[in-house]
Amino acid sequence: MSFPSSQGVHVISTSTIKPQILLQESQDPCYLTPWDIPKLSTHYIQKGLLFTKPSSPSKNIVDHLKNSLSCALAQFFPLAGRLVTVKQADSQSYCVYLDCSDAQGAQFIHAATQFSIADIVSPIDVPPIVQSLFPLVPGTVNHDGHTLPLLIVQVTELTDGIFIACSVNHAVADGTTYWNFFNKWSEISRTHIKFETNYKTQFNVSASNPPIITKRWFLDNQGPIINLPFSHHEEFIDRSFASPPLRERMFHFSTESLKQLKAQANSNQPNTTQNEISTFQALIALIWTSVTRARQTSLDQKTTCKLAINNRTRMRPKFSQNYLGNCVQIVSATSTVAEITSKASESSNSCGVRWAAWLLNRAVSEHSEEKVREWLEGWVKEPWFYKVGRSTDEHTLMVSGSHRFKMFGNDFGWGEVVAVRSGFGNKYDGKVMAYEGRESGSIDLEINLVGWAMSALETDEEFVKYVASPAPPGACNTLSIG
Incomplete structure (x- = not known):
């Protein structure tokens, strides 16, 4: 999968990052709930953080972020999966679920631009360059997670800064999950820099750091398989919205x-x-x-x-x-x-x-x-x-x-x-x-x-x-x- 450069942002490389280890629970299908499924026709969540550039060589920074991302994905393994649709044999219904069994991985994009921190934060309006700091093209919807990664990271080097952007499939995660992931990734990155340790996943189940709960919740009389009364996804996916300027x-x-x-x-x-x-x-x-x-x-x-x-x-x-x-x-x-x-x-x-x-x-x-x-x-x-x-x-x-x-x-x-x-x-x-x-x-x-x-x-x-x-x-x- 390739992502075109635009607005002065040059893509240096793309790679696939897989979870450092696979938990046993990742082998089970993860069925989407009535809170998840309605978002199949909306866009990915896209948020990013701007930092001043560290004094280290960029290759070391990028390698470090890839390693810590792999470690974080071990706990947030659903973000490394793909969506799957199965048509039921006895009806014209669709069942959409999340398959993490082979952990196809997240996409990691390393990019660079000649823009600076001031170019991002100084204008009164958010400048167009910001859109180029995020992966994916306009019009991408969550249903595309059947073929696209559910998590796509773009790390863009500015002249004096670094912008770390994540696009996360909204049918798999909401804002709480999104920032829980970002927090865990940054914690792992920070901790391994501070203590200069090897990347070895350790799951702390203490009260101060409870485990990630990946099993979806359903009402007692619902799920885990929810059949959609459609014969094709085009019946419920809408890409036609065009926002005015x-x-x-x-x-x-x-x-x-x-x-x-x-x-x-x-x-x-x-x-x-x-x-x-x-x-x-x-x-x-x-x-x-x-x-x-x-x-x-x-x-x-x-x-x-x-x-x-x-x-x-x-x-x-x-x-x-x-x-x-x-x-x-x-x-x-x-x-x-x-x-x-x-x-x-x-x-x-x-x-x-x-x-x-x-x-x-x-x-x-x-x-x-x-x-x-x-x-x-x-x-x-x-x-x-x-x-x-x-x-x-x-x-x-x-x-x-x-x-x-x-x-x-x-x-x-x-x-x-x-x-x-x-x-x-x-x-x-x-x-x-x-x-x-x-x-x-x-x-x-x-x-x-x-x-x-x-x-x-x-x-x-x-x-x-x-x-x-x-x-x-x-x-x-x-x-x-x-």
């Missing part, structure tokens, strides 16, 4: 501004029996109201904010955060434009950010285990698939990702993360992605909007007063490899 910007919200926003959202709420509005709910309420104003929609129009939400803590007993697979759903809050865009005032109980925050809080609070189970049962009866950009319109905001994922802590052994960026995957007008901020308690948001709406957002007074300048990276400790 978008502006993509990173916005930083400091700990102090978030405290102020949370206090405002929790003051004079219309329902005193609610749960306290969280910092993140207050922030997304601000984004929802501000973007809605920027879109200049008529006051009587309905507008919706959708949140991707983790089900692991909602099940009884709770799932481990190390459950490998998708365990997310979407909750929604809907209101009229007039209700959520009215200017906030101390005397009004149902206006602006407060009202939007209360609606989001209620949507999250009502997402119980019972609702999760009802959703799973309903999907099996009438299967459907997420289609990129199809469930949203110019009146919708869709928020994914989480500020709770450990991103800036991913030290591979030569210093701290300078910035987090994403690839083309699953982007459209109104898509918002949440990231951990550099300083403790801060949050970064990536917002995608059509040009005129972004320009209006940039001048929205209520929005701008909460946006802060990102904290500069500290002095990075460079460490020689090899």
Whole structure:
């Protein structure tokens, strides 16, 4: 498999990285759940971390990353497998599952560019070069994991930095699994540099480092084999979505501004029996109201904010955060434009950010285990698939990702993360992605909007007063490899 160079990025080499060892459980078929299967028609998860360049020769760095990746894949072996579709002999049904038995491996791409760290982080909008730092071409969907690797890594050398990007099949992993993998890979890399040990996989099953749970969970009356009522994948795979030209910007919200926003959202709420509005709910309420104003929609129009939400803590007993697979759903809050865009005032109980925050809080609070189970049962009866950009319109905001994922802590052994960026995957007008901020308690948001709406957002007074300048990276400790 080859990946064309573009936007000034030159591919030096490609290689296949297999798990250092194969666990016995990797020999069993891994059947996809109703949380996994609907994502077959969406894009891979694409996130990457930017670092200053270490003082070691690039060959040593690349070899080190390959070795530590192989070690990490021993625990995250599903990422080294491939999707398989089996047509049932007695019907026109399809069963899609994950085969890890021969560990075909992940793809590792080593690339280089003459661009610098400043070329990535200095522009107001995320520059086009960022897309070339990620593997895969636009239009690739998760169903392509039948022939493409489920994990594709691209390590790009900049003139003064290194960008490590991962594309992970979203039908196999959600954001929690994605960052668990990234965290483990960087931990192994950092540890082996620090102690100069050989790469020997050791599985720590202590309470502080529980094992990865690779067996998928199903309702008692479902699975593990789920037959899809189709005769061909073209009946449920959609590649036709074409996003209009978008502006993509990173916005930083400091700990102090978030405290102020949370206090405002929790003051004079219309329902005193609610749960306290969280910092993140207050922030997304601000984004929802501000973007809605920027879109200049008529006051009587309905507008919706959708949140991707983790089900692991909602099940009884709770799932481990190390459950490998998708365990997310979407909750929604809907209101009229007039209700959520009215200017906030101390005397009004149902206006602006407060009202939007209360609606989001209620949507999250009502997402119980019972609702999760009802959703799973309903999907099996009438299967459907997420289609990129199809469930949203110019009146919708869709928020994914989480500020709770450990991103800036991913030290591979030569210093701290300078910035987090994403690839083309699953982007459209109104898509918002949440990231951990550099300083403790801060949050970064990536917002995608059509040009005129972004320009209006940039001048929205209520929005701008909460946006802060990102904290500069500290002095990075460079460490020689090899």
